[in-house]
Amino acid sequence: MTTIPATPGTGPDPSRPTPTPTSPDAGRTPAGLVPGASPDAAELARVASDRAADLLAPPAPVRLHDVVPAPEHVRPDPDGDFTLRADAALRVGPAGRDVAEQLAGWLRPATGYPLPVTDITVPDADGPLTLTLTSNGGGPADGRSAADGRSADGMSADGGSGRGLGAGPVDGEGLGAEGYRLDVTADGVRITADTAAGLLHGAQTLRQLLPVAIESPTPTGERWTVPGGTIVDRPRFAYRGVMLDVARHFFEVADVLRVIDHLSRYKLNHLHLHLTDDQGWRIAVDSWPRLAEVGGATAVGGGPGGWYSRDDYRRIVAYAARHHVTVVPEIDLPGHTNAALVAYPELAPNKIAPPPYTDTEVGFSYVDPADERTYAFVADVFGEVAALTPGPWLHLGGDEAFKVPAESYRAFVERAQALLAATGKTVVGWHQLAPAGHADGRVLQWWGTDGDDPETADAVRRGARLILSPANHAYLDMKYAADTPIGHDWAGLTDVRRAYDWDPGSHVHGVPAEAVLGVEAPLWTESITNRAEVEFMLFPRLPAIAELGWSPRSTHDWAGFRERLAGQGPRWTTAGIAFHPAPEVPWPHATIPTQAVRGSASATR
Ligand code: TNX
16 A cells, blocks of 8 residues: 655644644634733633643544545544634635535534634635635536536546555545545644535535534534544445435425435435325426426325425525535326326326325326327426426436336337427436437436346446436335334335445446446335434435445445444434434444334434
Protein backbone atom coordinates (compact mmCIF):
# COMPACT_ATOMS: atom_id res chain seq x y z
CA MET A 1 0.00 0.00 0.00
CA THR A 2 1.37 3.36 -0.96
CA THR A 3 0.75 6.28 1.30
CA ILE A 4 -1.24 9.37 0.71
CA PRO A 5 0.70 12.56 0.09
CA ALA A 6 0.29 15.32 2.62
CA THR A 7 -2.92 17.20 1.96
CA PRO A 8 -2.37 20.69 0.74
CA GLY A 9 -4.04 23.06 3.11
CA THR A 10 -4.81 20.68 5.95
CA GLY A 11 -1.75 21.45 8.03
CA PRO A 12 -1.61 24.39 10.37
CA ASP A 13 -3.10 27.45 8.74
CA PRO A 14 -0.28 30.02 8.47
CA SER A 15 -2.80 32.80 8.86
CA ARG A 16 -3.63 31.50 12.33
CA PRO A 17 -1.53 32.06 15.42
CA THR A 18 0.51 28.99 16.36
CA PRO A 19 -1.17 27.34 19.32
CA THR A 20 0.90 26.39 22.37
CA PRO A 21 0.02 23.61 24.83
CA THR A 22 -0.82 26.04 27.60
CA SER A 23 -2.65 28.50 25.45
CA PRO A 24 -4.29 26.80 22.49
CA ASP A 25 -5.67 30.01 21.14
CA ALA A 26 -2.98 32.45 22.24
CA GLY A 27 -3.27 35.78 20.53
CA ARG A 28 -6.79 35.16 19.30
CA THR A 29 -9.85 37.05 20.39
CA PRO A 30 -12.44 34.51 21.49
CA ALA A 31 -15.57 34.61 19.35
CA GLY A 32 -18.19 36.93 20.71
CA LEU A 33 -15.60 39.16 22.41
CA VAL A 34 -15.05 42.55 20.90
CA PRO A 35 -11.32 43.26 20.41
CA GLY A 36 -10.18 45.95 22.84
CA ALA A 37 -13.34 45.82 24.94
CA SER A 38 -13.36 44.29 28.39
CA PRO A 39 -14.80 40.75 28.08
CA ASP A 40 -17.47 39.89 30.57
CA ALA A 41 -16.80 37.29 33.24
CA ALA A 42 -19.27 34.73 31.92
CA GLU A 43 -17.63 34.79 28.52
CA LEU A 44 -14.17 34.34 30.03
CA ALA A 45 -15.44 31.46 32.16
CA ARG A 46 -16.87 29.79 29.07
CA VAL A 47 -13.58 30.07 27.17
CA ALA A 48 -11.63 28.82 30.20
CA SER A 49 -13.88 25.81 30.60
CA ASP A 50 -13.55 24.99 26.88
CA ARG A 51 -9.79 25.01 27.25
CA ALA A 52 -9.81 22.86 30.40
CA ALA A 53 -11.98 20.34 28.59
CA ASP A 54 -9.46 20.26 25.74
CA LEU A 55 -6.71 19.17 28.12
CA LEU A 56 -8.87 16.30 29.41
CA ALA A 57 -10.03 15.21 25.99
CA PRO A 58 -10.72 11.47 25.74
CA PRO A 59 -10.11 9.77 22.39
CA ALA A 60 -12.86 10.27 19.82
CA PRO A 61 -15.68 7.80 20.57
CA VAL A 62 -16.49 7.21 16.90
CA ARG A 63 -13.85 5.67 14.64
CA LEU A 64 -13.16 6.80 11.11
CA HIS A 65 -14.00 3.30 9.86
CA ASP A 66 -17.51 3.40 11.34
CA VAL A 67 -19.17 5.23 8.43
CA VAL A 68 -22.17 3.71 6.60
CA PRO A 69 -22.01 3.24 3.64
CA ALA A 70 -18.36 2.20 3.85
CA PRO A 71 -16.13 4.78 2.16
CA GLU A 72 -13.76 3.89 -0.66
CA HIS A 73 -10.59 4.91 1.21
CA VAL A 74 -10.11 5.51 4.93
CA ARG A 75 -6.88 6.48 6.70
CA PRO A 76 -7.21 7.20 10.41
CA ASP A 77 -4.75 9.49 12.17
CA PRO A 78 -4.95 9.00 15.94
CA ASP A 79 -3.12 12.30 16.48
CA GLY A 80 -5.56 14.22 14.32
CA ASP A 81 -8.73 14.23 16.42
CA PHE A 82 -10.58 17.50 16.14
CA THR A 83 -12.89 19.04 18.71
CA LEU A 84 -15.60 21.39 17.58
CA ARG A 85 -15.78 24.46 19.78
CA ALA A 86 -18.48 26.94 20.55
CA ASP A 87 -16.79 29.63 18.49
CA ALA A 88 -16.44 27.52 15.35
CA ALA A 89 -17.51 28.89 12.01
CA LEU A 90 -18.02 27.19 8.67
CA ARG A 91 -16.03 28.86 5.95
CA VAL A 92 -17.27 28.10 2.49
CA GLY A 93 -17.05 29.13 -1.16
CA PRO A 94 -20.16 30.23 -3.04
CA ALA A 95 -20.85 26.79 -4.61
CA GLY A 96 -20.98 25.16 -1.21
CA ARG A 97 -23.02 27.67 0.74
CA ASP A 98 -26.26 25.73 0.69
CA VAL A 99 -24.52 22.55 1.85
CA ALA A 100 -22.80 24.49 4.64
CA GLU A 101 -26.17 25.88 5.74
CA GLN A 102 -27.56 22.35 5.84
CA LEU A 103 -24.58 21.07 7.82
CA ALA A 104 -24.85 23.97 10.26
CA GLY A 105 -28.57 23.19 10.57
CA TRP A 106 -27.79 19.61 11.60
CA LEU A 107 -25.15 20.65 14.13
CA ARG A 108 -26.73 23.66 15.84
CA PRO A 109 -29.56 21.98 17.81
CA ALA A 110 -27.37 19.49 19.70
CA THR A 111 -24.30 21.71 20.12
CA GLY A 112 -26.14 24.91 20.88
CA TYR A 113 -23.30 26.66 19.00
CA PRO A 114 -24.10 29.50 16.59
CA LEU A 115 -21.89 28.02 13.81
CA PRO A 116 -22.08 30.95 11.40
CA VAL A 117 -21.51 30.22 7.74
CA THR A 118 -18.92 32.65 6.42
CA ASP A 119 -17.54 33.36 2.98
CA ILE A 120 -14.13 31.85 2.40
CA THR A 121 -13.31 34.47 -0.22
CA VAL A 122 -13.68 37.32 2.28
CA PRO A 123 -10.37 37.94 4.09
CA ASP A 124 -10.79 37.65 7.86
CA ALA A 125 -14.29 36.26 7.56
CA ASP A 126 -15.52 36.20 11.11
CA GLY A 127 -14.78 33.21 13.32
CA PRO A 128 -11.74 30.96 13.36
CA LEU A 129 -11.39 28.51 10.53
CA THR A 130 -12.65 25.26 11.93
CA LEU A 131 -14.81 23.60 9.33
CA THR A 132 -14.11 24.24 5.71
CA LEU A 133 -16.24 23.38 2.75
CA THR A 134 -14.68 24.23 -0.54
CA SER A 135 -15.70 23.25 -3.99
CA ASN A 136 -13.11 22.67 -6.66
CA GLY A 137 -15.69 24.00 -9.09
CA GLY A 138 -16.45 22.32 -12.37
CA GLY A 139 -19.71 20.77 -11.17
CA PRO A 140 -23.21 22.07 -10.86
CA ALA A 141 -23.77 24.76 -8.27
CA ASP A 142 -26.05 24.37 -5.28
CA GLY A 143 -29.63 23.39 -5.69
CA ARG A 144 -29.09 21.29 -8.77
CA SER A 145 -28.59 17.59 -8.50
CA ALA A 146 -25.38 16.30 -9.97
CA ALA A 147 -26.88 12.85 -9.80
CA ASP A 148 -28.42 12.53 -13.20
CA GLY A 149 -27.89 8.84 -13.22
CA ARG A 150 -25.33 9.00 -15.97
CA SER A 151 -22.52 10.62 -14.13
CA ALA A 152 -20.54 7.73 -12.76
CA ASP A 153 -19.45 6.22 -16.07
CA GLY A 154 -15.94 4.95 -15.59
CA MET A 155 -16.15 5.50 -11.87
CA SER A 156 -16.53 1.93 -10.76
CA ALA A 157 -14.57 1.55 -7.59
CA ASP A 158 -14.20 -2.17 -7.99
CA GLY A 159 -10.78 -3.60 -8.54
CA GLY A 160 -9.57 -4.33 -5.07
CA SER A 161 -8.59 -0.84 -4.10
CA GLY A 162 -9.26 -1.76 -0.48
CA ARG A 163 -9.79 0.82 2.20
CA GLY A 164 -6.31 2.16 2.56
CA LEU A 165 -5.37 5.30 0.72
CA GLY A 166 -3.04 3.61 -1.71
CA ALA A 167 -5.11 4.26 -4.81
CA GLY A 168 -7.73 6.62 -6.07
CA PRO A 169 -8.01 10.36 -6.13
CA VAL A 170 -6.10 11.29 -3.00
CA ASP A 171 -5.42 14.88 -3.94
CA GLY A 172 -9.03 16.00 -4.25
CA GLU A 173 -8.94 15.73 -8.04
CA GLY A 174 -11.07 13.30 -9.97
CA LEU A 175 -13.73 12.96 -7.32
CA GLY A 176 -16.44 12.90 -9.96
CA ALA A 177 -20.07 13.94 -9.75
CA GLU A 178 -20.59 12.80 -6.16
CA GLY A 179 -17.20 12.07 -4.58
CA TYR A 180 -15.64 14.01 -1.74
CA ARG A 181 -12.52 14.18 0.37
CA LEU A 182 -12.71 14.72 4.12
CA ASP A 183 -9.61 15.70 6.10
CA VAL A 184 -9.80 15.86 9.87
CA THR A 185 -6.80 17.32 11.68
CA ALA A 186 -6.47 18.82 15.14
CA ASP A 187 -6.84 22.21 13.47
CA GLY A 188 -10.07 21.65 11.65
CA VAL A 189 -12.14 19.72 9.20
CA ARG A 190 -11.95 20.25 5.47
CA ILE A 191 -14.37 18.78 2.98
CA THR A 192 -13.44 19.04 -0.69
CA ALA A 193 -15.50 18.02 -3.70
CA ASP A 194 -15.98 18.84 -7.36
CA THR A 195 -19.71 19.35 -6.91
CA ALA A 196 -22.22 20.46 -4.30
CA ALA A 197 -23.56 16.87 -4.27
CA GLY A 198 -20.10 15.63 -3.26
CA LEU A 199 -19.89 18.25 -0.53
CA LEU A 200 -23.24 17.13 0.84
CA HIS A 201 -22.11 13.49 0.96
CA GLY A 202 -18.96 14.63 2.77
CA ALA A 203 -21.06 16.63 5.23
CA GLN A 204 -23.19 13.54 5.94
CA THR A 205 -20.01 11.58 6.62
CA LEU A 206 -18.86 14.27 9.06
CA ARG A 207 -22.26 14.12 10.80
CA GLN A 208 -21.77 10.37 11.37
CA LEU A 209 -18.27 10.95 12.75
CA LEU A 210 -19.55 13.22 15.51
CA PRO A 211 -20.78 11.63 18.76
CA VAL A 212 -24.27 10.08 18.78
CA ALA A 213 -25.59 13.05 20.75
CA ILE A 214 -25.28 15.19 17.61
CA GLU A 215 -28.73 13.80 16.74
CA SER A 216 -30.26 15.39 19.82
CA PRO A 217 -32.83 18.11 19.09
CA THR A 218 -31.62 20.07 22.15
CA PRO A 219 -28.13 20.98 23.44
CA THR A 220 -26.40 18.17 25.32
CA GLY A 221 -23.09 19.60 26.55
CA GLU A 222 -21.14 16.82 24.79
CA ARG A 223 -17.50 17.14 23.73
CA TRP A 224 -17.86 17.27 19.95
CA THR A 225 -14.79 15.31 18.92
CA VAL A 226 -14.27 13.97 15.39
CA PRO A 227 -11.71 11.18 14.78
CA GLY A 228 -8.63 12.36 12.90
CA GLY A 229 -7.65 11.17 9.45
CA THR A 230 -8.66 11.27 5.82
CA ILE A 231 -11.51 9.75 3.83
CA VAL A 232 -11.60 9.80 0.04
CA ASP A 233 -14.88 8.50 -1.25
CA ARG A 234 -16.92 8.03 -4.42
CA PRO A 235 -19.99 5.94 -5.29
CA ARG A 236 -19.79 2.59 -7.06
CA PHE A 237 -23.11 3.13 -8.90
CA ALA A 238 -24.65 6.36 -10.23
CA TYR A 239 -28.24 5.39 -9.31
CA ARG A 240 -29.01 4.61 -5.68
CA GLY A 241 -32.67 4.84 -4.77
CA VAL A 242 -35.70 4.08 -2.67
CA MET A 243 -39.25 3.76 -4.00
CA LEU A 244 -42.17 4.92 -1.89
CA ASP A 245 -45.63 3.66 -2.89
CA VAL A 246 -47.89 6.62 -2.09
CA ALA A 247 -50.77 5.04 -4.05
CA ARG A 248 -51.82 2.12 -1.82
CA HIS A 249 -51.65 4.41 1.19
CA PHE A 250 -51.17 8.13 0.83
CA PHE A 251 -48.34 9.89 2.66
CA GLU A 252 -48.38 13.62 3.35
CA VAL A 253 -45.67 15.89 1.95
CA ALA A 254 -44.00 16.12 5.38
CA ASP A 255 -43.61 12.33 5.48
CA VAL A 256 -42.05 12.30 2.01
CA LEU A 257 -39.60 15.06 2.99
CA ARG A 258 -38.58 13.00 5.99
CA VAL A 259 -37.91 10.00 3.74
CA ILE A 260 -35.69 12.30 1.64
CA ASP A 261 -33.75 13.13 4.84
CA HIS A 262 -33.23 9.40 5.37
CA LEU A 263 -32.01 8.92 1.79
CA SER A 264 -29.55 11.77 2.15
CA ARG A 265 -28.07 10.39 5.38
CA TYR A 266 -26.99 7.25 3.54
CA LYS A 267 -25.98 8.94 0.27
CA LEU A 268 -28.92 7.65 -1.76
CA ASN A 269 -29.69 9.96 -4.66
CA HIS A 270 -33.03 8.92 -6.22
CA LEU A 271 -36.56 8.90 -4.80
CA HIS A 272 -38.96 6.94 -7.01
CA LEU A 273 -42.57 7.89 -6.22
CA HIS A 274 -45.14 5.26 -7.23
CA LEU A 275 -47.87 7.86 -7.80
CA THR A 276 -50.71 5.83 -9.31
CA ASP A 277 -52.27 2.43 -8.77
CA ASP A 278 -55.62 0.69 -8.51
CA GLN A 279 -56.32 2.12 -5.08
CA GLY A 280 -55.44 5.77 -5.70
CA TRP A 281 -54.21 8.43 -8.15
CA ARG A 282 -51.97 10.83 -6.19
CA ILE A 283 -50.86 13.62 -8.52
CA ALA A 284 -52.93 16.54 -9.85
CA VAL A 285 -53.24 16.61 -13.65
CA ASP A 286 -54.90 19.85 -14.81
CA SER A 287 -56.05 18.48 -18.16
CA TRP A 288 -57.71 15.45 -16.50
CA PRO A 289 -58.78 16.88 -13.12
CA ARG A 290 -60.93 13.93 -12.00
CA LEU A 291 -57.83 11.70 -11.85
CA ALA A 292 -56.80 13.27 -8.53
CA GLU A 293 -60.17 14.58 -7.37
CA VAL A 294 -62.01 11.29 -7.85
CA GLY A 295 -59.20 8.77 -8.29
CA GLY A 296 -57.29 10.19 -5.32
CA ALA A 297 -60.14 9.80 -2.83
CA THR A 298 -59.52 6.13 -2.00
CA ALA A 299 -56.82 3.99 -0.40
CA VAL A 300 -56.26 0.39 0.70
CA GLY A 301 -58.58 -0.43 3.57
CA GLY A 302 -61.08 2.30 2.73
CA GLY A 303 -59.20 5.30 4.16
CA PRO A 304 -59.64 8.82 2.74
CA GLY A 305 -56.63 8.74 0.37
CA GLY A 306 -55.23 12.06 -0.78
CA TRP A 307 -53.19 13.55 -3.60
CA TYR A 308 -50.42 16.05 -4.26
CA SER A 309 -51.30 19.39 -5.80
CA ARG A 310 -48.79 20.77 -8.28
CA ASP A 311 -47.38 22.92 -5.47
CA ASP A 312 -47.11 19.93 -3.13
CA TYR A 313 -45.17 18.05 -5.80
CA ARG A 314 -42.98 21.10 -6.47
CA ARG A 315 -42.15 21.22 -2.74
CA ILE A 316 -41.10 17.59 -2.84
CA VAL A 317 -38.86 17.96 -5.90
CA ALA A 318 -37.33 21.19 -4.54
CA TYR A 319 -36.55 19.61 -1.17
CA ALA A 320 -35.13 16.59 -2.96
CA ALA A 321 -32.96 18.79 -5.19
CA ARG A 322 -31.54 20.54 -2.14
CA HIS A 323 -30.54 17.09 -0.89
CA HIS A 324 -29.15 16.18 -4.32
CA VAL A 325 -31.89 13.60 -4.66
CA THR A 326 -33.60 13.20 -8.05
CA VAL A 327 -37.33 12.43 -7.99
CA VAL A 328 -38.46 9.69 -10.41
CA PRO A 329 -42.26 9.93 -10.83
CA GLU A 330 -44.08 6.75 -11.86
CA ILE A 331 -47.38 6.68 -13.73
CA ASP A 332 -48.12 2.96 -13.80
CA LEU A 333 -49.54 1.85 -17.20
CA PRO A 334 -51.34 0.06 -18.77
CA GLY A 335 -52.27 -2.04 -15.68
CA HIS A 336 -52.70 -0.90 -12.07
CA THR A 337 -55.15 1.74 -13.33
CA ASN A 338 -58.45 1.09 -11.55
CA ALA A 339 -58.44 4.53 -9.89
CA ALA A 340 -58.02 6.23 -13.30
CA LEU A 341 -60.90 4.16 -14.72
CA VAL A 342 -63.17 5.17 -11.83
CA ALA A 343 -62.42 8.81 -12.69
CA TYR A 344 -62.63 8.42 -16.50
CA PRO A 345 -64.65 5.36 -17.62
CA GLU A 346 -63.88 6.29 -21.26
CA LEU A 347 -60.40 4.82 -20.63
CA ALA A 348 -61.82 1.43 -19.64
CA PRO A 349 -62.03 -1.32 -22.27
CA ASN A 350 -65.79 -1.66 -21.65
CA LYS A 351 -66.31 2.12 -21.10
CA ILE A 352 -68.02 1.39 -17.77
CA ALA A 353 -66.70 2.85 -14.50
CA PRO A 354 -65.52 0.06 -12.19
CA PRO A 355 -66.20 0.39 -8.47
CA PRO A 356 -63.38 1.99 -6.45
CA TYR A 357 -60.88 -0.64 -5.34
CA THR A 358 -59.50 -0.73 -1.79
CA ASP A 359 -58.24 -4.31 -1.52
CA THR A 360 -54.76 -5.57 -2.45
CA GLU A 361 -55.05 -7.91 -5.42
CA VAL A 362 -53.08 -6.97 -8.56
CA GLY A 363 -53.34 -7.48 -12.30
CA PHE A 364 -57.06 -7.05 -13.04
CA SER A 365 -57.28 -3.48 -14.40
CA TYR A 366 -55.97 -1.80 -17.58
CA VAL A 367 -56.55 1.19 -19.82
CA ASP A 368 -57.93 0.37 -23.27
CA PRO A 369 -54.93 -0.13 -25.58
CA ALA A 370 -57.23 -0.09 -28.64
CA ASP A 371 -58.68 3.39 -28.08
CA GLU A 372 -56.92 6.55 -29.33
CA ARG A 373 -58.34 8.45 -26.35
CA THR A 374 -56.02 6.37 -24.15
CA TYR A 375 -52.97 7.77 -25.95
CA ALA A 376 -54.24 11.36 -25.60
CA PHE A 377 -54.54 10.65 -21.86
CA VAL A 378 -51.02 9.19 -21.71
CA ALA A 379 -49.55 12.14 -23.63
CA ASP A 380 -51.32 14.70 -21.42
CA VAL A 381 -50.34 13.03 -18.17
CA PHE A 382 -46.72 12.47 -19.21
CA GLY A 383 -46.52 16.06 -20.48
CA GLU A 384 -47.74 17.60 -17.23
CA VAL A 385 -45.74 15.35 -14.92
CA ALA A 386 -42.59 15.82 -17.02
CA ALA A 387 -42.99 19.59 -16.89
CA LEU A 388 -43.12 19.50 -13.09
CA THR A 389 -40.12 17.17 -12.80
CA PRO A 390 -36.57 18.53 -13.05
CA GLY A 391 -34.87 15.13 -13.19
CA PRO A 392 -34.23 13.21 -16.41
CA TRP A 393 -36.45 10.20 -15.68
CA LEU A 394 -40.12 9.27 -16.07
CA HIS A 395 -41.22 5.79 -14.98
CA LEU A 396 -44.10 4.28 -16.95
CA GLY A 397 -44.66 1.20 -14.81
CA GLY A 398 -45.59 -1.66 -17.11
CA ASP A 399 -45.88 -4.38 -14.44
CA GLU A 400 -48.55 -7.00 -13.98
CA ALA A 401 -50.88 -6.06 -16.87
CA PHE A 402 -52.05 -9.66 -16.82
CA LYS A 403 -55.28 -9.06 -18.73
CA VAL A 404 -53.64 -7.38 -21.74
CA PRO A 405 -52.67 -9.85 -24.52
CA ALA A 406 -48.91 -9.90 -25.21
CA GLU A 407 -49.16 -8.27 -28.66
CA SER A 408 -51.39 -5.39 -27.48
CA TYR A 409 -49.19 -4.93 -24.42
CA ARG A 410 -46.12 -4.60 -26.58
CA ALA A 411 -47.75 -2.16 -28.98
CA PHE A 412 -49.04 -0.08 -26.07
CA VAL A 413 -45.61 0.07 -24.42
CA GLU A 414 -43.91 1.09 -27.65
CA ARG A 415 -46.34 3.98 -28.15
CA ALA A 416 -46.10 4.99 -24.49
CA GLN A 417 -42.30 4.93 -24.66
CA ALA A 418 -42.41 7.25 -27.70
CA LEU A 419 -44.85 9.63 -25.96
CA LEU A 420 -42.61 9.65 -22.90
CA ALA A 421 -39.48 10.35 -24.96
CA ALA A 422 -41.35 13.24 -26.64
CA THR A 423 -41.47 14.99 -23.25
CA GLY A 424 -37.65 15.02 -23.21
CA LYS A 425 -37.41 12.47 -20.40
CA THR A 426 -35.78 9.05 -20.44
CA VAL A 427 -37.89 5.91 -20.11
CA VAL A 428 -37.75 3.87 -16.91
CA GLY A 429 -40.09 0.89 -16.47
CA TRP A 430 -40.43 -2.38 -14.63
CA HIS A 431 -38.62 -5.23 -16.39
CA GLN A 432 -41.91 -6.51 -17.91
CA LEU A 433 -41.16 -3.87 -20.56
CA ALA A 434 -38.25 -6.02 -21.79
CA PRO A 435 -39.96 -7.65 -24.81
CA ALA A 436 -41.03 -4.26 -26.23
CA GLY A 437 -38.71 -2.44 -28.60
CA HIS A 438 -35.79 -0.46 -27.22
CA ALA A 439 -36.20 3.27 -26.60
CA ASP A 440 -33.16 5.50 -26.48
CA GLY A 441 -31.46 5.26 -23.09
CA ARG A 442 -34.23 3.16 -21.57
CA VAL A 443 -33.76 1.73 -18.13
CA LEU A 444 -35.48 -1.40 -16.82
CA GLN A 445 -36.09 -1.90 -13.14
CA TRP A 446 -35.59 -5.60 -12.45
CA TRP A 447 -37.66 -6.97 -9.56
CA GLY A 448 -37.30 -10.70 -10.20
CA THR A 449 -36.30 -13.27 -7.64
CA ASP A 450 -34.28 -15.51 -9.97
CA GLY A 451 -31.27 -13.99 -11.69
CA ASP A 452 -31.81 -16.28 -14.67
CA ASP A 453 -33.90 -13.95 -16.84
CA PRO A 454 -33.02 -14.30 -20.55
CA GLU A 455 -35.71 -11.80 -21.64
CA THR A 456 -34.20 -9.02 -19.51
CA ALA A 457 -30.65 -9.99 -20.50
CA ASP A 458 -31.75 -9.74 -24.15
CA ALA A 459 -33.21 -6.25 -23.59
CA VAL A 460 -29.85 -5.27 -22.10
CA ARG A 461 -28.09 -6.56 -25.23
CA ARG A 462 -30.44 -4.29 -27.22
CA GLY A 463 -29.25 -1.30 -25.18
CA ALA A 464 -31.24 -1.19 -21.94
CA ARG A 465 -29.58 -0.51 -18.60
CA LEU A 466 -30.79 -2.02 -15.34
CA ILE A 467 -31.77 -0.80 -11.92
CA LEU A 468 -31.60 -3.78 -9.57
CA SER A 469 -34.49 -4.31 -7.15
CA PRO A 470 -34.54 -8.08 -6.61
CA ALA A 471 -37.74 -8.66 -4.64
CA ASN A 472 -36.13 -11.28 -2.38
CA HIS A 473 -33.34 -8.89 -1.30
CA ALA A 474 -34.37 -5.28 -1.94
CA TYR A 475 -38.16 -5.19 -1.46
CA LEU A 476 -38.53 -3.42 1.84
CA ASP A 477 -42.19 -4.41 2.15
CA MET A 478 -41.08 -8.01 2.79
CA LYS A 479 -41.29 -9.05 6.43
CA TYR A 480 -38.03 -9.34 8.36
CA ALA A 481 -39.17 -12.55 10.04
CA ALA A 482 -42.32 -14.68 10.25
CA ASP A 483 -43.58 -12.65 13.22
CA THR A 484 -43.07 -9.20 11.65
CA PRO A 485 -46.52 -7.63 12.12
CA ILE A 486 -46.67 -5.76 8.80
CA GLY A 487 -45.44 -6.49 5.28
CA HIS A 488 -45.58 -9.30 2.74
CA ASP A 489 -43.74 -12.58 2.38
CA TRP A 490 -44.40 -13.59 -1.23
CA ALA A 491 -40.70 -13.12 -2.06
CA GLY A 492 -39.58 -14.69 1.23
CA LEU A 493 -38.48 -13.17 4.52
CA THR A 494 -35.83 -10.47 4.20
CA ASP A 495 -33.68 -10.01 7.26
CA VAL A 496 -30.82 -7.50 7.24
CA ARG A 497 -28.28 -10.04 6.08
CA ARG A 498 -30.44 -11.05 3.12
CA ALA A 499 -30.87 -7.37 2.21
CA TYR A 500 -27.08 -6.95 2.31
CA ASP A 501 -25.67 -10.20 0.91
CA TRP A 502 -25.92 -9.92 -2.86
CA ASP A 503 -23.96 -8.15 -5.56
CA PRO A 504 -25.80 -5.79 -7.93
CA GLY A 505 -22.86 -6.01 -10.33
CA SER A 506 -23.35 -9.73 -11.06
CA HIS A 507 -26.90 -10.55 -10.00
CA VAL A 508 -28.67 -11.11 -13.33
CA HIS A 509 -27.03 -13.71 -15.57
CA GLY A 510 -25.69 -12.27 -18.80
CA VAL A 511 -25.93 -8.68 -17.59
CA PRO A 512 -22.47 -7.14 -17.17
CA ALA A 513 -21.76 -4.69 -14.33
CA GLU A 514 -21.39 -1.87 -16.90
CA ALA A 515 -25.08 -2.25 -17.80
CA VAL A 516 -26.12 -1.83 -14.16
CA LEU A 517 -27.08 1.76 -13.44
CA GLY A 518 -27.60 1.01 -9.78
CA VAL A 519 -29.90 -0.28 -7.07
CA GLU A 520 -33.26 0.65 -5.65
CA ALA A 521 -35.19 -0.54 -2.61
CA PRO A 522 -38.96 -0.34 -3.20
CA LEU A 523 -41.37 0.09 -0.30
CA TRP A 524 -44.88 -1.02 -1.33
CA THR A 525 -47.45 0.14 1.17
CA GLU A 526 -50.46 -2.17 1.05
CA SER A 527 -49.92 -2.87 4.77
CA ILE A 528 -48.00 0.28 5.72
CA THR A 529 -50.10 3.17 6.88
CA ASN A 530 -48.00 5.78 8.67
CA ARG A 531 -44.56 7.33 9.09
CA ALA A 532 -43.43 5.06 11.94
CA GLU A 533 -44.33 1.98 9.91
CA VAL A 534 -42.45 3.33 6.90
CA GLU A 535 -39.36 3.84 9.05
CA PHE A 536 -39.74 0.43 10.71
CA MET A 537 -39.54 -1.21 7.28
CA LEU A 538 -36.74 1.10 5.98
CA PHE A 539 -34.47 0.78 9.00
CA PRO A 540 -32.13 -1.01 9.22
CA ARG A 541 -32.39 -2.37 5.64
CA LEU A 542 -32.14 0.97 3.82
CA PRO A 543 -28.47 1.42 4.89
CA ALA A 544 -27.77 -2.14 3.67
CA ILE A 545 -29.03 -1.33 0.17
CA ALA A 546 -27.31 2.07 0.31
CA GLU A 547 -24.00 0.36 1.01
CA LEU A 548 -24.47 -1.99 -1.97
CA GLY A 549 -25.04 1.05 -4.17
CA TRP A 550 -22.26 3.24 -2.83
CA SER A 551 -19.36 1.18 -1.49
CA PRO A 552 -16.67 -0.62 -3.49
CA ARG A 553 -17.28 -4.36 -3.60
CA SER A 554 -13.91 -4.84 -1.88
CA THR A 555 -15.45 -3.45 1.34
CA HIS A 556 -18.33 -5.96 1.33
CA ASP A 557 -18.20 -7.86 4.60
CA TRP A 558 -21.24 -8.86 6.67
CA ALA A 559 -19.31 -9.10 9.95
CA GLY A 560 -17.96 -5.58 9.61
CA PHE A 561 -21.22 -4.18 8.26
CA ARG A 562 -23.33 -5.42 11.18
CA GLU A 563 -20.89 -3.79 13.62
CA ARG A 564 -21.02 -0.46 11.79
CA LEU A 565 -24.79 -0.70 11.44
CA ALA A 566 -25.10 -1.30 15.18
CA GLY A 567 -23.48 2.08 15.75
CA GLN A 568 -26.29 3.75 13.79
CA GLY A 569 -29.01 2.46 16.14
CA PRO A 570 -28.43 4.97 18.95
CA ARG A 571 -28.39 7.73 16.32
CA TRP A 572 -31.86 6.71 15.09
CA THR A 573 -33.11 6.47 18.66
CA THR A 574 -31.77 9.94 19.44
CA ALA A 575 -33.21 11.37 16.21
CA GLY A 576 -36.63 9.79 16.86
CA ILE A 577 -36.44 7.44 13.86
CA ALA A 578 -38.40 4.19 14.33
CA PHE A 579 -36.54 1.00 13.39
CA HIS A 580 -36.66 -2.77 13.68
CA PRO A 581 -34.05 -3.88 16.25
CA ALA A 582 -32.98 -6.81 14.07
CA PRO A 583 -31.55 -9.64 16.22
CA GLU A 584 -28.63 -10.26 13.85
CA VAL A 585 -27.20 -6.79 14.59
CA PRO A 586 -25.24 -6.27 17.86
CA TRP A 587 -27.02 -3.08 18.95
CA PRO A 588 -25.42 -1.31 21.90
CA HIS A 589 -27.39 -1.52 25.15
CA ALA A 590 -28.42 2.12 24.92
CA THR A 591 -30.58 1.30 21.89
CA ILE A 592 -33.71 0.41 23.80
CA PRO A 593 -36.88 -0.48 21.91
CA THR A 594 -39.66 1.57 23.40
CA GLN A 595 -42.43 1.95 20.87
CA ALA A 596 -44.67 -0.66 19.34
CA VAL A 597 -45.30 -0.73 15.60
CA ARG A 598 -48.54 -2.68 15.50
CA GLY A 599 -47.54 -5.05 18.25
CA SER A 600 -43.84 -5.37 17.50
CA ALA A 601 -41.01 -3.65 19.33
CA SER A 602 -39.27 -0.91 17.45
CA ALA A 603 -36.75 1.54 18.71
CA THR A 604 -37.72 5.14 18.77
CA ARG A 605 -37.86 7.97 21.20
C1 TNX B 1 -45.59 -6.55 -6.91
S1 TNX B 1 -43.23 -5.54 -8.07
C2 TNX B 1 -45.95 -5.33 -7.46
C3 TNX B 1 -46.72 -4.37 -6.66
C4 TNX B 1 -47.03 -4.89 -5.28
C5 TNX B 1 -45.84 -5.64 -4.75
C6 TNX B 1 -46.00 -6.10 -3.34
C7 TNX B 1 -44.20 -4.77 -8.94
C8 TNX B 1 -43.64 -4.02 -10.01
N1 TNX B 1 -45.51 -4.87 -8.66
O1 TNX B 1 -47.89 -4.01 -7.34
O2 TNX B 1 -47.35 -3.82 -4.47
O3 TNX B 1 -45.59 -6.75 -5.57
O4 TNX B 1 -44.84 -6.64 -2.84
